[in-house]
Amino acid sequence: MPEGHTLHRLARLHKRRYSGAPVEVSSPQGRFADEAARLDGQVFTSAEAYGKHLLHHYGPLGTVHVHLGLYGTFNELPLPAAEPVGQVRMRLVGRTHWADLRGPTRCELLDAAQVDALKARLGPDPLRRDAKxxxxxxxxxxxxxxxxxxxxxxxxxxxxxxxxxxxxxxxxxxxxxxxxxxxxxxxxxxxxxxxxxxxxxxxxxxxxxxxxxxxxxxxxxxxxxxxxxxxxxxxxxxxxxxxxxxxxxxxxxxxxxxxxxxxxxxxxx
CATH class of the missing domain: 1.10.8.50 (Helicase, Ruva Protein; domain 3)
Structure with a gap:
């Protein structure tokens, strides 16, 4: 299972590549299709990591919570995007790059209260400046x-x-x-x-x-x-x-x- 530094690296990468502009969000596999449809074409506002949890923020629309678990992976490639291969839970397409998420333990859309509850269940993260x-x-x-x-x-x-x-x-x-x-x-x-x-x-x-x-x-x-x-x-x-x-x-x-x-x-x- 990826350790915290991996998720913080992903958060930095996704913030740099996708934040501040509309993104295309889809779920070729279908298990995240309803949530993806709500987010498709909306502005990806920011990304952060807390422990082993990755959070993609979309302002008032909510936050995509990803936990990679043992088998989850993101692949990151420059545009143009290729046809989906395998069980792609979520596809994210931005201005210059696209990413496919496969095999996560969690990929869900949370509201602000649910994000707060998630963070409250976790201990301090050594990589966060707000850690106690x-x-x-x-x-x-x-x-x-x-x-x-x-x-x-x-x-x-x-x-x-x-x-x-x-x-x-x-x-x-x-x-x-x-x-x-x-x-x-x-x-x-x-x-x-x-x-x-x-x-x-x-x-x-x-x-x-x-x-x-x-x-x-x-x-x-x-x-x-x-x-x-x-x-x-x-x-x-x-x-x-x-x-x-x-x-x-x-x-x-x-x-x-x-x-x-x-x-x-x-x-x-």
């Missing part, structure tokens, strides 16, 4: 749940996914099964600041990089990581491989239906 990290701390500091599970709970923290979760815990030497209420406040503030830095970098470059210069492939004389997620990481998807810092095999287990990775030596219980 104290709200996440309030939830974490009272919880017996493991910090690894809490970081993936979008009601606690919006936009952080499996990669950022594993990497920020490693970078701060936090054992993933430590209860949230055992986490030190100062440490949490350091982790939050680190997430802001890492995720902003992800928005800029379009991949997740978490490895310090001294642990990069060139510095350690190792081959670059090959993974569809891109970027250099410490523990994510490195189960059984030597830790880049201490050489201990990276551990792995399933937690709340997701794969968890950590170094038993660098992140002692």
């Amino acid at each position: 990290p104290d709200l996440a701390w309030e939830r974490i500091s009272r919880s017996r749940t493991s910090v690894a599970a809490l970081l993936m709970d979008q009601a606690v923290l919006a936009g952080v996914g499996n990669v950022y979760r594993a990497e920020v815990l490693f970078r701060h030497g936090v054992a993933p099964m430590v209860p949230g209420r055992s986490l030190d406040r100062g440490l949490w503030e350091e982790m939050w600041a680190d997430l802001v830095t890492l995720m902003r970098h992800g928005v800029r470059v379009g991949r997740i990089d978490t490895v310090a210069p001294e642990h990069m492939p060139a510095a350690q004389g190792r081959a670059p990581r090959e993974d569809r997620h891109g970027g250099e990481v410490y523990v994510y998807r490195r189960a059984g491989m030597p830790c880049l810092v201490c050489g201990t095999p990276v551990a792995h287990q399933e937690l709340v239906g997701r794969n968890l990775y950590w170094c038993p030596s660098c992140q002692p219980a």
Whole structure:
């Protein structure tokens, strides 16, 4: 599932390409046809992301809420638009580019109250300037749940996914099964600041990089990581491989239906 930086990149791209002018909106698949007909030819006013949610604003007409889920994708191409291929939930055509949305978990038209309710269900997003990290701390500091599970709970923290979760815990030497209420406040503030830095970098470059210069492939004389997620990481998807810092095999287990990775030596219980 795309993490928050991907949605913020999409929001920036769509704001740049489509906002401030009328757009063509359609649903070749048909599942968004009624909503698309209401928006077709109207002005796309803005786009924003909140956590893993993408919002296309059309002023008083409402907001298109997109959650890509595990399989959703946008393709982005310059005009002219080609004939639809496959199950296109929503097609967006602007002045210079067009985009097809396929396979999202959510593609729906919301009114202002529904958008507010959606945001109210989410924790603070490290990529938003209006984020309030104290709200996440309030939830974490009272919880017996493991910090690894809490970081993936979008009601606690919006936009952080499996990669950022594993990497920020490693970078701060936090054992993933430590209860949230055992986490030190100062440490949490350091982790939050680190997430802001890492995720902003992800928005800029379009991949997740978490490895310090001294642990990069060139510095350690190792081959670059090959993974569809891109970027250099410490523990994510490195189960059984030597830790880049201490050489201990990276551990792995399933937690709340997701794969968890950590170094038993660098992140002692």
